[in-house]
Each structure stands twice: as structure tokens, then as C-alpha cells.
Amino acid sequence: MDSYSVTAAGEIMDHATRALIARTTAGLSPAAMWATWADWAIHLATSPGKQSQLVSKALRKAMRLHRHACDCALSGGTAEACIEPLAQDRRFAHESWQEPPFNLIYQSFLLTQQWWHNATTGVRGVTRHHERGVEFAARQILDVFSPSNFLPTNPELLARTRDELGQNLVRGMQNFVEDFDRAVAGKPPVGAEAFEVGRDVAITPGKVIYRNRLIELIQYAPATDKVRPEPVLIVPAWIMKYYILDLSPANSMVKYLTEQGFTVFMISWRNPGPEDRDLGMEDYRRLGPMAALDAVGQVCPGEKVHAVGYCLGGTLLSIAAAAMARDGDQRLGTISYFAAQSDFSDAGELMLFISESEVTFLEDMMWEQGFLDSKQMSGAFQILRSNDLIWSRMLRTYLMGERDRMNDLMAWNADSTRMPYRMHSEYLRKLFLENELSAGKYEVEGRPVSLGDIRVPIFAVGTETDHVAPWRSAFKVHQQTDTEATFVLTNGGHNAGVVAEPGHPRRRYRIRTRGRDANHLSPDEWLQKAAQHEGSWWPAWTEWLARHSGALAVPPGLGLAAEPGLPDAPGSYVLMT
Numbered sequence: 001m002d003s004y005s006v007t008a009a010g011e012i013m014d015h016a017t018r019a020l021i022a023r024t025t026a027g028l029s030p031a032a033m034w035a036t037w038a039d040w041a042i043h044l045a046t047s048p049g050k051q052s053q054l055v056s057k058a059l060r061k062a063m064r065l066h067r068h069a070c071d072c073a074l075s076g077g078t079a080e081a082c083i084e085p086l087a088q089d090r091r092f093a094h095e096s097w098q099e100p101p102f103n104l105i106y107q108s109f110l111l112t113q114q115w116w117h118n119a120t121t122g123v124r125g126v127t128r129h130h131e132r133g134v135e136f137a138a139r140q141i142l143d144v145f146s147p148s149n150f151l152p153t154n155p156e157l158l159a160r161t162r163d164e165l166g167q168n169l170v171r172g173m174q175n176f177v178e179d180f181d182r183a184v185a186g187k188p189p190v191g192a193e194a195f196e197v198g199r200d201v202a203i204t205p206g207k208v209i210y211r212n213r214l215i216e217l218i219q220y221a222p223a224t225d226k227v228r229p230e231p232v233l234i235v236p237a238w239i240m241k242y243y244i245l246d247l248s249p250a251n252s253m254v255k256y257l258t259e260q261g262f263t264v265f266m267i268s269w270r271n272p273g274p275e276d277r278d279l280g281m282e283d284y285r286r287l288g289p290m291a292a293l294d295a296v297g298q299v300c301p302g303e304k305v306h307a308v309g310y311c312l313g314g315t316l317l318s319i320a321a322a323a324m325a326r327d328g329d330q331r332l333g334t335i336s337y338f339a340a341q342s343d344f345s346d347a348g349e350l351m352l353f354i355s356e357s358e359v360t361f362l363e364d365m366m367w368e369q370g371f372l373d374s375k376q377m378s379g380a381f382q383i384l385r386s387n388d389l390i391w392s393r394m395l396r397t398y399l400m401g402e403r404d405r406m407n408d409l410m411a412w413n414a415d416s417t418r419m420p421y422r423m424h425s426e427y428l429r430k431l432f433l434e435n436e437l438s439a440g441k442y443e444v445e446g447r448p449v450s451l452g453d454i455r456v457p458i459f460a461v462g463t464e465t466d467h468v469a470p471w472r473s474a475f476k477v478h479q480q481t482d483t484e485a486t487f488v489l490t491n492g493g494h495n496a497g498v499v500a501e502p503g504h505p506r507r508r509y510r511i512r513t514r515g516r517d518a519n520h521l522s523p524d525e526w527l528q529k530a531a532q533h534e535g536s537w538w539p540a541w542t543e544w545l546a547r548h549s550g551a552l553a554v555p556p557g558l559g560l561a562a563e564p565g566l567p568d569a570p571g572s573y574v575l576m577t
Contacts (some may be wrong), residue, residue, distance in 0.1 A: 019368035029361035036133040043125040061111045083262040091148040096155035171401030191406025202243035206569035210295035211560045216268040216571040223258040226552035231263040231300045237312035238269035247408040251501040256447045260542045271576040274370030278422040289320045304333030314340020323444040325453035337460040339469045342439035348470040354432045366421040451480040463497030486513040502536040509537040
């Protein structure tokens with residue numbers, strides 16, 4: 001057998017080498033990228049039929065573009081486009097793109113983009129994961145070279161530059177220098193200082209009533225003379241600061257709940273550092289929702305709890321609820337999920353970054369620093385929506401010379417957090433890579449838990465354009481549980497769809513309840529049968545909570561006598577950077 005010192009030294013060398021490589025590749029595994037490309041390239045090289053189809057498609061697209069150019073010449077540039085952008089692609093919506101030569105430029109780009117989609121999909125023998133990966137990579141590379149990103153090929157930008165005599169470019173350079181300086185100094189983006197935590201956002205009155213090494217539990221002051229006896233406990237994701245649900249007074253979900261007569265408790269997660277590298281998923285369950293339930297039970301003794309989980313907090317709540325059901329713990333009255341997943345087999349384009357090679361690579365990077373940094377996480381999310389979050393923003397800020405007006409949601413998004421090494425490794429392996437929770441193999445305290453054991457009513461929310469937790473993935477709560485389940489599909493994305501207060505313009509949602517003994521519907525069947533409503537889904541949720549609550553009563557006291565000296569809301573953990 002090899003000596004311990006030799007084995008340990010070898011492992012350290014491997015970890016350190018891959019961690020060094022990760023710093024130069026933004027955390028992407030070169031081996032995973034090479035395997036994806038090689039799988040596609042080898043199978044395409046041995047598919048002469050597919051190659052001939054691609055040649056034929058290229059010739060036909062060239063002829064379409066040539067015919068369009070001729071039609072434009074004969075009609076003075078008013079010919080009908082030969083290819084239309086996708087519905088979500090707004091890069092070429094301005095009327096100036098229909099004038100020559102820019103119409104031919106963007107049409108040529110869209111035809112090229114379409115051809116590469118044909119080239120990277122439908123190659124026999126390529127695994128589904130690799131096919132999606134190479135198609136995604138090709139799309140990202142092409143988006144870099146979109147004609148909308150460059151001054152000579154963007155008619156809107158040329159017109160702006162001409163009208164302003166280049167002052168837009170001067171402002172853009174000033175914006176670039178300012179952003180670069182702030183990034184190097186670790187400062188928040190321009191305008192974020194107008195949304196200070198505890199002064200402008202997260203200002204709903206309340207008090208921290210409990211604290212451990214991982215959470216502060218906030219109890220909010222009642223806003224009505226009487227409240228429902230069942231408290232609401234919110235478990236947000238620790239990948240984000242909790243106050244997304246307590247932003248400005250106009251769009252604070254916490255404030256809205258208290259005004260509807262509910263006693264609200266909120267978990268505020270501590271921002272972990274290198275010293276927390278060995279905190280695992282079990283620590284987050286035990287010190288998070290379970291510790292919070294114990295504290296809530298002291299304030300509201302004997303009452304069932306309306307538990308709410310947002311994003312990753314919803315996944316953790318599913319684990320905790322399944323373990324509680326297994327062990328006969330009946331403290332939960334209902335469960336609400338916001339953009340949360342418990343089955344990761346269809347988790348959208350995030351799965352492109354999840355493979356054995358990629359997870360190992362991330363583990364080595366986290367092994368070195370003890371956590372996954374917020375910038376490393378946000379970069380992956382931005383790539384998923386590069387047109388909206390990267391290129392269009394750079395166009396407006398650095399070429400048009402316009403800054404997006406900072407709002408509370410944008411300021412919150414810049415106030416990011418870290419993920420401990422062990423917890424994130426377990427999360428990626430057990431949930432994403434091996435999908436143990438959905439398969440009934442995830443263990444809590446040495447025994448597996450099953451989501452099918454959950455019997456309390458469920459209210460689940462999915463958002464139409466969610467790139468983190470696709471709504472069809474969140475919808476799988478129907479197949480995983482045998483209880484009454486109400487599902488809401490609202491327009492918007494992962495965050496904006498949830499922060500959709502009453503009065504928010506252009507909001508709509510679909511809602512449908514499946515009874516405990518009703519047959520299951522597929523997502524498409526549900527979409528056809530669910531009733532659509534205009535406005536915010538918040539009132540429908542609070543009405544649902546009220547139906548599963550008791551009669552109004554006197555509010556409970558604020559705080560625990562056993563925890564003196566704790567601060568008022570928003571507490572201290574939320575201020576940690």
C-alpha cells in the first residue's frame with residue numbers, strides 16, 4: 001500500500017493544479033468542454049449524410065439571402081425579411097435595421113445562427129448532454145459577434161453617435177472606467193448606495209429573536225390588531241440575501257403578509273467564509289429550518305406553521321419536510337414553494353454545467369478557497385442570458401453611453417453571497433448530478449427520505465422565463481407528492497416573477513389546484529386547463545393561506561425572553577460582506 005504521506009501529497013498536488021487552472025477558465029472544466037466538442041466533432045465527421053445536409057442548407061440559405069438582396073434592390077429596401085428573429089430576440093427590433101445595408105447584415109447573421117443550430121443538433125450518436133452543450137457554446141460564441149454589438153454594423157448606434165457627435169462614446173468610456181474602478185476596488189455598482197439595507201430596503205419593523213452560527217431568525221411586528229394563529233416561516237436561499245422578499249415598502253412581500261394578518265418569521269443566512277468550509281447540507285437543515293421551527297414554536301406554541309421556501313431554500317425545505325413526515329413531526333400546516341426544485345432531471349441550461357468532470361473541477365476550486373465566490377456563481381447565471389445580461393447591457397452602457405437606472409431589485413442582486421465548499425459539493429453531487437431527492441435516496445440522519453411522505457397542502461409557484469428553476473421542473477412537485485397541490489405560473493423571471501406585488505404593471509398568472517386523489521396532468525395539459533388572471537398572484541396565495549388557517553386572534557409577543565440583546569431587523573448577518 002502507498003504511504004499516507006505519498007497519497008496525501010498526490011491529492012494536494014492534483015487539487016492545487018486544477019484549482020490554478022480553474023482561475024484561468026472561470027471555473028469551467030477544460031476536460032468537460034473538450035469531451036463535449038469531441039463527441040460532436042467525431043460523430044459529425046463520420047456522418048457524411050449529415051454533412052451533405054449541412055452543405056445543402058448552407059447553399060439554400062445563401063440563395064435565400066441573395067434573393068432577399070435582389071428583392072430589396074428592386075423594392076427600394078422594403079422587401080419582406082427572409083428570416084425573422086426569435087420572439088425573445090429584441091436586438092434587431094428597431095426600424096433602422098430594415099434599411100440597407102443593415103437588413104442584409106442582420107439577416108445574414110440570423111441565417112448563420114440558424115445554420116449553426118442545424119450543425120450542432122441532430123447528429124446521430126451524440127449524447128443529449130453533449131449536444132445541448134455544443135449548441136449552447138456555438139450560440140454563445142455567435143452572440144459575441146452579433147452585428148448589434150459593433151459600431152460600424154449597428155444603425156441605432158451609428159445614428160446616436162452622429163446625432164451626439166460622439167459624446168455617447170465619451171460617456172461610455174467614462175462609464176467603463178468607473179465600472180472597472182469599482183470592480184477592482186470591490187465596490188457595489190453605480191447607484192447601489194441609494195438602497196442601503198436597513199435604511200431604504202429591508203425596513204419592515206421586526207426583531208431578531210434567535211441566532212446561531214448559520215442563521216438569524218427575524219420576527220416581524222404585527223401590522224393588524226388581530227392575526228391568524230398559524231405563523232409563516234420563510235426559508236430563503238442562502239445563495240442570496242433574504243431581503244429580496246423585503247425590498248422597498250411598495251414591493252415587500254413581508255410587509256404585505258403582515259398587512260394581511262399573518263405573523264411572519266424570516267431566516268437570514270450568515271454569509272460564509274473560509275472558516276465555514278466544512279458546513280454541509282445537513283448543517284443547513286439542522287441549523288436552518290429545524291432550528292427556526294423550534295424558535296417559532298416557542299413564540300407560537302402548539303400552532304401549525306405555514307412554511308415557505310424560495311429557490312434553494314425550497315429545496316432545503318422539501319428535505320426537511322420529508323424528514324419530518326418520516327419521523328412523525330407534524331408541526332407543518334402547509335408548504336409553499338417559490339421557484340423551487342426538488343427534481344433536477346430537467347433543470348434547464350444550468351445542467352450544461354453539471355457533469356462529473358465539471359463538479360470535480362468546481363470542488364477543486366472550492367477546496368483551495370473554502371467557498372464558491374459570488375462572482376463565480378453570477379458569471380454562470382449571466383452566461384445563461386448573455387444577450388440580456390451581458391451584451392445588451394454593454395451596448396447601452398459603453399456604446400450608447402446610457403446607464404440603466406438602479407432599482408431596489410438590481411441593488412439586491414449586486415449584494416451577493418458565498419457558498420461553503422462542503423455544502424455546495426454535496427448540493428451539486430447529491431441533488432443535481434445524482435438527483436437523490438427525487439429518487440428517494442437522499443439520506444437525513446442516516447436514513448433516506450421520500451417526498452411522497454409529505455401530506456400537507458402545497459402551493460407552488462413557477463415563473464415563465466426562469467433560467468434558474470424552469471417552471472416545468474418546479475411543476476414536478478405534482479408527481480412527487482400525494483397531497484393537495486396548487487400550482488401558479490406567473491410571467492417574469494426567477495426573481496421578478498416572485499417579487500410581483502399587487503399593482504405591478506403587466507402582471508398575469510395561471511392557477512389550478514389538484515386534489516389529493518385527482519389524476520396527474522402533464523405540464524402542457526395543465527397549461528391548457530389552468531385559468532388565467534390579470535395582476536399579482538400574491539392575493540391568491542394569501543387567500544389560500546387564510547383558507548388553511550384558523551380564526552383571527554391576538555398577535556403573539558415579539559421575541560424570546562431567552563435571547564436578550566439581539567438586534568432589531570434586519571439584523572447583523574445580512575450586513576456581512
